[in-house]
Amino acid sequence: MHGATDDLGKHSPARRANDSVPGAGVLPVAPALAKLLPDGGLRRGSTVRVRSSTSLLLALIAEASRQETWCAVVGIPDLGLVAAHEAGIDLSRLALIPNPGADLVAVTAALLDGLDLVAVGGTQQLRAGDRQRLTARARQRGAVLVATDDWPGADVELGLTPGGEGWDGLSQDGHGRLRSRRVQVRATGRGAQHRGRKATLLLPGPAGAAAAVDWSQTASSADHTRVPVPRERQAG
Template identity: 40%
Template sequence: MSTTAAELAEQFGLRTASGPLAGDSALPVHAALAGLFRGGALRRGTAVSVDGRARLSLAYALAAEPSKRGYWCAVVGVPELGLSAAADLGIDPNRLIALPDPGEQWLRAVSILVETVDVLILAAPAVPPPGGMNRLHAKLRERQAVLICLGRPLPGTGAALTTRGPHWHGLDAGAGRLRSRTIRVAATGKLARPGTAVVSLPGEDGTLGRALPAVS
């Protein structure tokens, strides 16, 4: 690791970017989302994009299962993190690094964090130059981390998820309270299993609801 990454790891008590199960070639995802990926998991060393109105919630849902199993996560470029919602979805706040405003050096900050975490959620303020993106992908492969990009896919993204909706449940003729939210998630890309899943995000208990069978 670089000196900066080593200092970051020491500050947060991180092991390495490979997490507690260094031999794994993929990181698990909730069963409700597994059908959207080839192999049913997030392949290490790759990038995934998430777009649509519910993109941040879906990104947290993707990161939740790795977090539950002891992997470290980071969120970069998201001023309003919604940490309570992230925790409800299963992300361990004690294993989460937040960098709401990385400034102009955001690509360098991401490269450093990739050395020390397993899953990194990024809202990129701009499209990086080709050379910078190539170096980032090389770093992802070297450190076996997963990058989840919010918004349009960045160059080299292996799977693209797009949310549609949401549809809220619970209000009846203007009365009652909102209990759950249903969204549709469409998947494309070489690392995706093309199709659509319907999930409750969140369900009535605040967590990710099980998907209906994916359809093409």
């Protein structure tokens, strides 16, 4: 485990005290992602599902961690600190529990009691009742629960839309260095406010973190080409 999770409960009073502050009910996200979310961020007490994209998951967590939000990732053994750092996450605000084993539900519930944002994977075998209890725990504690597997009833679902992806950075003659990947992200969810929300962004951007596309620079640039994303990499 990485980060300060030995005394989870000590973070909860501060979180509840801040709920009365304007804007404190929403955790911040990168500006490139804010337009996808009705509240411009991650509403406390909500459940979000991120489909088949570790890079999108990390991008969703990054801004909140940089704004002193305590975050955790549970049950995703392939996610490492290097990738998290490159995505812009403040590692001092991140706890990694890659293999909780049979204690997945208990560990996730404990983290929701003490931290602000908890991402959980490996939930394919959870019973419907376990999912409902974790959803209710997040709502009661004012935390945000982010699931990477199917999660019926999630308030928001984010995923990359197929097609139109590509890496930018190579010149027309094939020289240069891949710098960023342009993707389209779609948000769906319950209620009319979630319908039809799409955004094109760089994931990763030139500096590693998610970034908005500068369309004026893209349109005026004549010395770069786009490299199609191989089929097996389009989900990441």
